Amino acid sequence: MSARKRTRSVRARIRDTAVSSLADGVRAVRERSAAMAERSTEARMGTRRRTLLPLMGGVVAVAGLFSMVGSGVLAVNFTASDQAHQIYTDRVVGQYAAGYINAQAQKSGSTAVAQIGFQQADLFGFCAIAKQDLGGVLGTVSLVVTGGEPVDGTVTDPTKKITANKLFLASDSLTGNGENIEQMTLGQSADTLTMGTGNPNPGAAGAFGLQAKLMQIGNLDGKSYGIDLQGNINLPDLKIRMIPGTATKASCVS
Missing domain, CATH: 1.20.5 (Single alpha-helices involved in coiled-coils or other helix-helix interfaces)
Incomplete structure (x- = not known):
């Protein structure tokens, strides 16, 4: 090659x-x-x-x-906030109620309230309204929580009764019609309040307290800083809605 x-x-x-x-x-x-x-x-x-x-x-x-x-099988707990919210019911029937003056703890301090507890409370309609300013384009919005029959001033459907066990309210303003109150004492030392056998609701010794076997109040409107449910509750027809602006009692049925 x-x-x-x-x-x-x-x-x-x-x-x-x-x-x-x-x-x-x-x-x-x-x-x-x-x-x-x-x-x-x-x-x-x-x-x-x-x-x-x-x-x-x-x-x-x-x-x-x-x-x-x-x-009605879940125990729910609500805690207080700095902002008050409105609560409404056409009628509340509270068994073994007790209350006293108390300082309600808040994130930014405390406020004076009436601490009221019920061993059991039947509510005929329930509505809670809280509002908050979100700023920007959203502005003020309202949270509306309803359950049971519509809160319209009359009891129309007792089958939708809401029953709450060991219910406590922290409120500085409650209005309504006392329809039936039994065995009530005013001025009882707050440390002796019992809410019935085995369910104490004690305050400070010597402080003003009240207690009743039955408190039935119609058209209850209140400003609450806290709802504490230490037992359980049933909430038929539960609805949770966000509404632009400031909601009013009329929003409970709309």
Whole structure:
């Protein structure tokens, strides 16, 4: 073989080797890229699945909570805030009621209230309204919570009665019609208030207190700084709504 032919042959082998190596390199890069993409997809899907599962669990849990509240098997607790809220009911029938003057703790300090407790309270309609200024384009909005029959001034459907056990109110203003009050004492030492056997509601020794076996009040309107439910409650026809602006008692039935 001539020197020229040998040179061309060597060059051809070098070219073929280089092309083959380049092709192998391209395939390797493609395979690595595909593997990385697959792992990335799996990671994203895994993250989505991990995120989705708690999210779905949370939705189911919230739905379950409202279901249990509606069926009367869940003990609910409300705590006080700096802002007062309005409460309305067409009638409240409280058994073994007790109350005294107290300082209601708040985030920014305290305020003077009448601390009133019921061993059991039957409410014929319930409506609570709280408002807050969110600023910006939203401005003032109101939260309206209703349950039982509409609060319209008359008791029309006793089958929707709300029953609450160990219910406490912290209020500085309550108005209504005393329809039936039994065995009430005024000026009882606050440390002796019992709310019935085994359900004490004690205040400070020597402080003013009141107690009654039965307190039936119609068309109760009040300004409350806190509702504390230490027992349980049933809430038929529970509705929670956000209303632009300042809601009024009329919003309880609209």
